[in-house]
Amino acid sequence: MRILRELLLLLGLMGLVGASVFGVWHWWPSHHNAKYAQSTSDNLIEKRTEGRLRILLRREVTSDAVQDPSVIEGMRRIQERIVTAAGPTAYPLEVFVIDSPTVNAVCLPGDIILVYSGLIRRMESAEELAAVLAHEIAHASHGDSMHALERELGMAAILTLAGGRSDALATRLLRRLISSGFSRQQEQDADKEATRILASVDIDPAALSDSLRRMRQVDAGDSGVLQYVSTHPDIDARIKTAEAVSAAWKGKSRPINIDWQQFRSQFRVLH
Amino acid sequence: MNSSIVLPQPDEVPKREKEDAMAAYLMNFAAWGAGLPLPSLNLIAAALYYFANRRKSRFVAFHCFQAFSSQLPTTVLNVIAVGTFIDFQIILDKPLPSFFWPYVIFAVFMNVLYLGVSIYACVLAAKGRVYYFLVFGRWAYAKYYGPNAMPLEGNAPRPNLPPAGF
Numbered sequence: 001m002r003i004l005r006e007l008l009l010l011l012g013l014m015g016l017v018g019a020s021v022f023g024v025w026h027w028w029p030s031h032h033n034a035k036y037a038q039s040t041s042d043n044l045i046e047k048r049t050e051g052r053l054r055i056l057l058r059r060e061v062t063s064d065a066v067q068d069p070s071v072i073e074g075m076r077r078i079q080e081r082i083v084t085a086a087g088p089t090a091y092p093l094e095v096f097v098i099d100s101p102t103v104n105a106v107c108l109p110g111d112i113i114l115v116y117s118g119l120i121r122r123m124e125s126a127e128e129l130a131a132v133l134a135h136e137i138a139h140a141s142h143g144d145s146m147h148a149l150e151r152e153l154g155m156a157a158i159l160t161l162a163g164g165r166s167d168a169l170a171t172r173l174l175r176r177l178i179s180s181g182f183s184r185q186q187e188q189d190a191d192k193e194a195t196r197i198l199a200s201v202d203i204d205p206a207a208l209s210d211s212l213r214r215m216r217q218v219d220a221g222d223s224g225v226l227q228y229v230s231t232h233p234d235i236d237a238r239i240k241t242a243e244a245v246s247a248a249w250k251g252k253s254r255p256i257n258i259d260w261q262q263f264r265s266q267f268r269v270l271h
Numbered sequence: 272m273n274s275s276i277v278l279p280q281p282d283e284v285p286k287r288e289k290e291d292a293m294a295a296y297l298m299n300f301a302a303w304g305a306g307l308p309l310p311s312l313n314l315i316a317a318a319l320y321y322f323a324n325r326r327k328s329r330f331v332a333f334h335c336f337q338a339f340s341s342q343l344p345t346t347v348l349n350v351i352a353v354g355t356f357i358d359f360q361i362i363l364d365k366p367l368p369s370f371f372w373p374y375v376i377f378a379v380f381m382n383v384l385y386l387g388v389s390i391y392a393c394v395l396a397a398k399g400r401v402y403y404f405l406v407f408g409r410w411a412y413a414k415y416y417g418p419n420a421m422p423l424e425g426n427a428p429r430p431n432l433p434p435a436g437f
Contacts, residue, residue, distance in 0.1 A: 002436040003409045010405045014344070017384075018377045025373035088369055 050146050054110020060174050065096035074263040082134050085200035087141035105132050106178050107139035109146045117267035122214050126256040131207035138193035144186045195245040202254035209242035280431050281399030289399050292334035296393035310349030314342050333415040334396050341407035345385045348378040403434045
């Protein structure tokens with residue numbers, strides 16, 4: 001039957017076009033962020049290595065993370081609000097709260113985000129914490145952590161690290177990652193994406209400038225524990241940019257459904 | 272053999288029928304713009320046009336049926352794209368699945384391909400010619416001319432021929 005042959009030809013043609021588009025999309029190294037594109041083979045190695053690092057780092061982080069159900073629930077609510085507007089990440093996004101006086105939030109390879117309780121205590125609203133999270137999620141969806149690590153250590157060193165099994169190695173890698181920062185351009189892009197995410201979910205982008213200002217204010221008295229400013233450069237310029245976005249924002253702010261004072265008070269007073 | 276069913280040649284098709292046949296494809300393009308948010312709208316418009324014109328002549332009915340039925344694959348693709356978007360973004364309020372954007376690119380590519388073929392068929396219909404789409408051309412031919420349809424006898428050139436195999 002010729003009609004069946006033509007039907008098979010049509011379906012084959014559609015399958016071929018579909019497979020080509022999906023194939024190119026999947027393997028195209030820059031579909032998340034063209035600015036940080038690498039060759040396809042590099043990207044494949046990078047993705048596999050990132051997967052190994054994720055396992056290594058996740059194991060290391062989980063043991064230190066706050067396990068209190070009310071903290072996990074509170075973070076889930078904030079994360080849930082903003083993640084709907086965030087770009088895709090290579091791995092399921094995971095946010096861990098670390099009980100420590102350190103004022104910092106970090107995006108690790110494998111789309112793991114660490115938020116220190118010191119930072120949560122500094123924030124005056126759930127929206128401010130959401131802004132910090134949106135910024136870190138933007139780093140995750142841009143794949144910045146792997147690029148930063150690669151820039152710092154080189155791919156060969158990362159591959160060696162990812163192949164390792166020892167906990168000591170994972171601890172050293174984690175320390176290195178926490179203390180290292182992103183480039184100015186990566187920070188600007190993450191801020192731009194964070195303000196977009198916030199605006200999309202009815203949070204005033206001013207939450208980002210407020211959170212940055214709060215971290216800058218505590219710098220003088222708490223330099224020993226404040227890592228955020230040192231790992232996130234150009235804080236003044238970033239505040240101004242976020243303020244400009246907020247001024248142009250025409251949306252109506254909708255608060256996050258969480259008792260912020262109660263949530264914040266759950267963390268020990270360590271500082 | 273039913274000799275009363277003939278596949279007309281361009282000079283045997285009245286001007287009005289050529290215009291009606293051409294309009295079947297133009298109808299698709301016109302409904303496309305309006306149908307973008309509701310992708311089934313252009314299929315409904317084409318179906319209405321087909322049912323309104325199918326009794327005019329075999330030539331018109333053939334083109335109307337081909338224009339209508341050939342929209343089915345792209346309509347299904349478009350409905351899935353719009354349906355997924357509405358489902359995830361409006362009903363579930365969740366981020367779009369990872370396959371969504373490559374799927375949209377695929378659907379757009381298929382739509383553009385279909386648009387090109389439709390324009391070609393539209394131009395030929397305006398000249399009184401037939402053009403057979405994959406599957407749907409053969410289906411429309413079988414429905415309105417069938418295996419017994421013959422081109423008129425004579426020495427004149429006959430650009431309109433049955434699809435291969437008929």
